[in-house]
Each structure stands twice: as structure tokens, then as C-alpha cells.
Amino acid sequence: MATTVTRRAFLRAGAAGAAATLFGFDLRPAQAQVRTLKIERTTETRSICPYCSVSCGVIIHTLGDRSRNVTGSTVVHVEGDPDSPINRGTLCPKGAALRHNINSEKRLTRVLYRAPGSDRWEEKSWEWALDTIARRLKDTRDRTLRLQDAQGNPCNCLTSVGVLGFSAHDNEAGWLANKVLRTAFGIIPFETQARI
Numbered sequence: 001m002a003t004t005v006t007r008r009a010f011l012r013a014g015a016a017g018a019a020a021t022l023f024g025f026d027l028r029p030a031q032a033q034v035r036t037l038k039i040e041r042t043t044e045t046r047s048i049c050p051y052c053s054v055s056c057g058v059i060i061h062t063l064g065d066r067s068r069n070v071t072g073s074t075v076v077h078v079e080g081d082p083d084s085p086i087n088r089g090t091l092c093p094k095g096a097a098l099r100h101n102i103n104s105e106k107r108l109t110r111v112l113y114r115a116p117g118s119d120r121w122e123e124k125s126w127e128w129a130l131d132t133i134a135r136r137l138k139d140t141r142d143r144t145l146r147l148q149d150a151q152g153n154p155c156n157c158l159t160s161v162g163v164l165g166f167s168a169h170d171n172e173a174g175w176l177a178n179k180v181l182r183t184a185f186g187i188i189p190f191e192t193q194a195r196i
């Protein structure tokens with residue numbers, strides 16, 4: 001005997017559920033298989049969304065298995081990390097679109113330097129950038145470090161150099177940055193992107 005199903009009931013049940021009910025087969029295993037296939041051959045890397053101070057945990061799925069003969073990598077999927085106590089697997093629209101940012105041709109992956117007074121950017125190596133930063137930090141500190149404040153108290157203050165941290169700093173990175181920048185170099189202006 002034919003089963004009578006109203007149009008309203010059919011729509012409410014949803015296409016997959018209704019099909020299973022009406023025609024006697026279950027689409028759920030096939031749907032689960034489709035979801036599995038997308039990340040079947042990927043390597044999972046846990047990271048932190050870089051956009052804001054919430055610092056949600058993400059899992060980045062990359063094609064390949066990190067073998068030595070695999071060159072390059074393609075990020076095929078980014079999802080919220082269910083083990084992160086911060087977001088428990090959820091992401092806002094910006095974080096959910098992270099894959100497009102990672103794969104974007106406009107993403108900056110090399111050092112660009114604009115000399116003082118110049119109107120153009122020059123491409124430089126990472127070695128050049130690190131050496132130049134270290135040289136300028138040392139020279140500036142040697143030239144401008146204040147050993148005493150106005151009352152003659154020792155202060156070892158360096159206010160001519162500023163540092164901007166990023167919102168994904170965890171406690172350990174923040175502690176290390178303070179030790180190196182404040183204690184070792186004496187740098188006072190130290191701000192984080194999370195407060196901007």
C-alpha cells in the first residue's frame with residue numbers, strides 16, 4: 001500500500017531523511033563517506049587563528065603526509081579545534097575563511113623593505129632582515145639607553161624602540177618576550193595587537 005506524505009511533511013523531514021523514509025534506503029553512510037573523503041589524505045596541524053585576541057584553536061588540513069619527498073603543501077580545509085578550551089570547535093566567519101587567506105596569492109611570504117625616504121619597496125632575504133634588525137637595535141640601544149631617571153635612580157630604560165606583539169601570543173611566548181625585551185634590552189614601549 002502506498003504511503004501518503006504531504007508536501008509540508010516531505011520538506012520538513014529534509015531531502016535525505018525523506019528519501020530514506022520513502023524509498024527504503026539510508027543515505028547517511030554515503031554522506032559520512034563524502035565528509036571523510038575531503039580530509040582523508042591530509043595531515044592535521046593544530047594552530048591558532050591569527051585574526052583577533054580571542055585566539056581560537058584551529059586544525060589545518062594539508063595535503064600530503066610530511067614525507068621528505070613531498071614538496072610544497074596545499075591547505076584544503078581549516079576547522080575549529082574541538083579540543084581548544086577557548087572556542088571548542090567553533091569559528092567566526094573570519095576564522096572559518098582562514099583557508100582562503102593561507103592560499104591567497106596576495107599573502108606576503110617574503111621580506112619587503114622600504115628605506116627611509118624611499119617611495120618603493122625592495123625585496124630582501126630573511127638573513128638580511130634579521131641581521132639589519134639586530135644591528136639597528138644594538139646601535140640604537142648603545143646610543144639612547146637611559147641608565148638613570150630624572151631623580152638619579154637606576155632605570156635602564158630604552159624608549160626609542162617600540163615592539164608590537166601579536167594576539168596569538170600564549171602565556172609562555174608573552175613571558176619570554178617580556179624577559180628578552182624588557183629585562184634584557186630595557187625596552188619600555190611594548191604593545192600587543194590584541195589591545196589595538
Ligand code: SF4
Binds near residue numbers: 049050051054056095
Ligand atoms: S575565529 Fe574569529 S573570534 Fe576566533 S580568533 Fe579568529 S577572528 Fe577571532
